[in-house]
Amino acid sequence: MGGTLVLSTLVISVVLLLNQSSVFVSGLIPGEVTVHMANNLLPTDQELTVHCQSGDDDLGIQNLPYLADYQFKFHINVGDTTLFFCNFEWLNTTTSDYQTVSGKYDIYVAKRDEYRCGTYCNWRIQEEGLFSYNDNPDAKYWERLYTWPGHTI
Numbered sequence: 631m632g633g634t635l636v637l638s639t640l641v642i643s644v645v646l647l648l649n650q651s652s653v654f655v656s657g658l659i660p661g662e663v664t665v666h667m668a669n670n671l672l673p674t675d676q677e678l679t680v681h682c683q684s685g686d687d688d689l690g691i692q693n694l695p696y697l698a699d700y701q702f703k704f705h706i707n708v709g710d711t712t713l714f715f716c717n718f719e720w721l722n723t724t725t726s727d728y729q730t731v732s733g734k735y736d737i738y739v740a741k742r743d744e745y746r747c748g749t750y751c752n753w754r755i756q757e758e759g760l761f762s763y764n765d766n767p768d769a770k771y772w773e774r775l776y777t778w779p780g781h782t783i
Contacts, residue, residue, distance in 0.1 A: 663712075665738050666701040667753035669694040671720055678755055682716040682737060706740050714738040718755060735760055735776045 669678040674696040682689040682702065692700045706712045719732035736742075737760075743751055745766050752763040759777040764770065 661749055662703050662705055663738070663749050663751065664701055664703050665714065665751045665753070666699060667694075667716075667737070667755055668699040669696055670754045670756045671696065672757055673723060676720050676723070679719040680716055680755075682714055684712065684714045706744070710740045710744075712738065712740040718760070722757070724757075731778050733776070733779050 665682075667680065669676070671678055676696055678694045680692045680694060680700060682692075684704070687704070689702055694700055702714075704712065704714070714737050715734055716737045717732065717734045719730060722729045722731050737753065738751055747763060747765050750765070752765075754761045754772065757778075759774045761772045762775050764773050
């Protein structure tokens with residue numbers, strides 16, 4: 631009886647420790663997730679600056695010319711709480727005063743996206759907002775999940 635309690639305590643401790651970081655868990659949970667995003671901003675000379683992070687990982691700043699893409703891969707943590715957010719910034723040259731447009735958005739939320747996009751989450755970044763491909767079996771379509779600050783859906 632005492633050995634079972636010790637073993638149970640050890641297993642629970644390991645699970646809690648692994649749940650703290652996607653880095654530790656990456657080799658233990660099957661199924662790698664890819665987040666892919668493309669700069670579809672018009673006019674075609676618009677560069678998009680992207681900076682993605684999670685609670686554990688800073689993926690650095692990426693500068694994407696028009697139609698360029700960027701992707702990163704990770705494993706979902708044990709607690710199914712994996713979250714990656716990205717800061718996006720671009721210069722809107724269609725306005726007379728050339729406004730900088732920026733926003734911070736949750737680009738991957740485990741509980742939202744496991745069913746929506748499975749292991750491949752595809753994003754198009756456009757002047758109307760951020761569109762994600764909904765790949766669930768009931769409906770396959772591009773949906774606008776976010777608009778830029780100051781814009782409405």
